[in-house]
Amino acid sequence: MKKLTLFAFLLVLLSLVVTGCRQSTPSQDTGAFKVGMVFDVGGKGDKSFNDSAYRGLLRIADDFEIEHTEFEPGQDADRETGLRKLAQAGFDVIIGVGFLFSDSMRSVAVDYPDARFACVDFDARPNEQLPDNLAGLIFREEEGSFLVGVIAGLKSATGRLGFIGGMDVPLIHRFEAGYIAGARYANPAVSVTVGYAGSTPQAFADPAKGKELALLQYGRGVDVIYHASGNTGIGVIEAARETGNLAIGVDSNQNYMAPGYVLTSMVKRVDNAVYAVILSALENRFEGGVQELGLAEDGVGYAVDDYNSELMTEAMIETVETVRAKIIAGEIDVPRD
Amino acid sequence: MSSPRIPGMATRVREIAGAGKIADVVAPLVAVLAAFLVGGLVVAAIGENPLTFYLTLFRGAFANADSIGLVLFNATPLIFAGLAVAFAFRAGLFNIGGEGQLYIGSFVCTWVALQMPGAPRVLLIPVLILASAAGGGLWAAIPGYLKARFGVHEVINTIMMNFIAVGLTSYLVVAVFKEAGQMTPQTATIPIAGELPRLAYFFQSLGVPLPAANPLNASFLIALAAVWLAWFILRRTTLGYEIRAVGHNASAAEYAGINVRRTLILAMLLSGAFAGLVATNEVMGFRHRFLDNFSSGIGFMGIAVALLGRNSPLGVLFAALLFGVLNTGALEVDLFTNVPRELILVVQAVTIILVVVGNEIVQRRRGRGATLAHRSEAAPIDQDGSAEVS
CATH class of the missing domain: 3.40.50.2300 (Response regulator)
Known part of the structure; x- marks a missing residue:
């Protein structure tokens, strides 16, 4: 047992030496513009809704200097916790992909007025007033x-x-x-x-x-x-x-x-909407509130x-x-x- | 499998059992460490730094009061779910219906709350706690009854009851109780009088900087009380003695005059009640409404929690806390490292397997005497048995 433990310990030590030089964590305070994206059920790789949002993020990350991270909540409570953690880590724009984020977005946006939030497919209540730092994106x-x-x-x-x-x-x-x-x-x-x-x-x-x-x-x-x-x-x-x-x-x-x-x-040009909302934040002209995107706005179409x-x-x-x-x-x- | 009574054996066994207490604590710790070593190897295998991985994991779980609050919050439903499995296990029942029971408990809790809009807090909170327990308990009592009356195995029935519970609550939420004009499949919010207070203000008054947004709420205290209650019922009541007797050997228990059917049904009822109490965290403490599909497998995690905790209430508490640490840390790893989410699940699962296996190895290596001690500890009719029946 002792030998086995020692062996395992040495192996890990070895692996630390091998991989130790590699820095994998995105550093937290580089001053770069940071965007976090939190995915819906089905998640990244659905070749549909989530991937469309992700494409928008990758595109703007190509065009501008942007640090980005994305994740998919494992359990229900992680939706809100994840959004909060991103806000605490100083992310400038935090995007929830899917209407299930609507409730969490409402409460987190109020607590972190310096971060900008956007929720795709926002589940708006009738005549709802959103905080200035929360954009609810709705597609026609x-x-x-x-x-x-x-x-x-x-x-x-x-x-x-x-x-x-x-x-x-x-x-x-x-x-x-x-x-x-x-x-x-x-x-x-x-x-x-x-x-x-x-x-x-x-x-x-x-x-x-x-x-x-x-x-x-x-x-x-x-x-x-x-x-x-x-x-x-x-x-x-x-x-x-x-x-x-x-x-x-x-x-x-x-x-x-x-x-x-x-x-x-x-x-459904979720990619365009994501691109546009991040761009507006980059250019300091982000606006909160519900935004409807239809044919006229090129928010939807056919391929x-x-x-x-x-x-x-x-x-x-x-x-x-x-x-x-x-x-x-x-x-x-x-x-x- | 009552061990033959050998003169002098009782004292000897008790001595070893006393020594075993240390091993009971050390064994899981060694196992957890071994699991972290293997987990580190897995992380290294995909070219990520295991040190960063674990630093991030533990930063996520222990960096500040907020993180620790999240650990306790994430552990809370697992304590209930683990107790449910452990409690039934003591009666020899494998209740894998915790998932269904917690859905029904949560739904009943929400429904009762929505029926009592004007009720004062002092009335509503106890009523809702009871409603949660009753919902889960009665749901579990059905397979309990089927087992007692017809001898149908509880595993198949609790699984089926899971499907029924998930389907039924989904239907009710979407078709009947959904908030008008909303897409999210959830009910309206319960009255404020039915909400359990968050613990942030309490801790802040003690000088602990737990942010107001931290979801940790009074349900955690209910979970601690439930741990004590489960221990008390099992160890200090006639019913608990009967439950352990039936779990040990149902025929012998019956021969000894215990009403086995009644005991089985009651064991399932109480087991389900523990699962139903998940509602105190989800509905009363956190979301304040029933959200369809909120659980994502808490009931099933309860099985792992119970086994890891060796089916003892205190063991369940610690196992749930370990899971809380892993879940909370996993989120941090997912957010702030390049380790893919799937791998975090792998490391989590490897950790659990190693803890369980390591535990078993250490237990066995304690030799024959120790094995006996372990058995006698698990056996309901042991040398201390007579003293426990009061």
Whole structure:
């Protein structure tokens, strides 16, 4: 036993010597501009919502001298604790990715008036006054969803469309409502089958469930499914590829994930919003309060690239662009729920 | 497996057991140190500095009053969950339904609080504590009854009851009790009279600089009381004696005139009540409402806590504190080093395994006499037994 302990101790000592010179902790007081990002359920690597936010952070870190750190809370109470620790460590901008941070953001922002906070998909209360150092970013997903609804309505051969949501909450209902309205706008005869992966945050991180729901809908003659389900949607796209049908991606551009089987993606420019909010803080013109980002602000849109150019005809794009202009001009009223 | 009575054995065993107390403290400590060594190797293996890793970990847990407050806060629900598992274990029951029980306890607590908007603090707080315990307890009593009445194994039923509890509370929160117009799946807040005070002001008055934002609250004191209560019930009451007797040998207990069915059900009821008390921290002390899916596995961590604490209430307390240190430190490591979050989980798990294994090795190496002492200590009908029944 003693020998074993000694041996282990020596090993660790050795490893300390080997790695000791390497400095891995970002030093705490370099005076650099520091940005902390805290992720939502599903987390970094969801190829969707969180990754979009992360891309925005990486982009601005490329363009300016910024130190950044990011983490994903392991337990519920860590959300608030994590935000607090970042604020205590002197981070200039702290970004919570996802509506589950709304409550924690409200209380932490008040306690640390020198730090600037931004919450993506903020769960605003009616007529809420936010502190000056808290920006609640809200996207008008229904507008982008309307556009991909139009595309789906034009594209569908069977006239049957599907929608798969992650968590059954008002936020996702916005995607659903816009999508259905858009599809009906393009083709009043379409029917839309709606499914949700669940009623808990876990519903955004369950690709198996997503695939199961999608296979069910494709089996019933649906040929285009729009998913608004984060990581769960990976399963929906997988199902589209397997059955030879079409899926519509969400949040990030997911066209590349199964070329030829992803019709388009409703891109929610979380990356742009994150970039913009950090930039505003860098340039000392950060403003608190709820900010809504729709088609007009380039907060949402649809994606056309090499991966789906064969699926989208010129005529389709033309129609969608007309619709887009009409929404921006206020000529089309997009429902929110 | 009552050991044969050999004349003079009782005294000898007691002597060794006394000596064993030191080993009981030293063994886990040695094991924890060994675990840190191995954890360091894991960190070094991915090219990060183990020294930085541990310095950050311990800075996160012990740097100042705030960190220590967080350790105690994080340990609080684990104390309850650990007690739940340890208590049932003493009756020979493996209650892995702590997760479900704490959800139901928390939901019942919230629901009762929302029904009593005008109640004064002196009434509401005791009522809510009882509601939490009752919710968890009754939920656990169902598999307890099924075990006692039909002999259905409690493991399968407590697992199933977990699914039911999580699904049921999710449904109720999202479909019935969700705050209007909000996306977050949570209920409205409970009345202020039902909130447990945070301990920051108390500590500040003692000169300890615990920031007001620190979430440590009076639930921690309830957890300490629960540790004492679990010990008291097990060691100082007839019911506790019966529970240990049934856990030791149900047939013998029955032969001795103990109502085994009643004891099993009561053991599960009390076990679930401890789990339900997690609500005092989550609902009454911290969030002041029920948030769907808040637990993320506290009930399951309770199993590890109980085993690490050798199923003794005091052991559970220390095991929960160790977990509190690891969880609190892990957040710091996650935030301020390049060690990926997954690796922190690995180090945590390795630590726990080594502590449990190391503990066992040290116990066994104490030889035959010591083994007997260990057994007699765990056995409910031991040489001291008669003195304990009052």
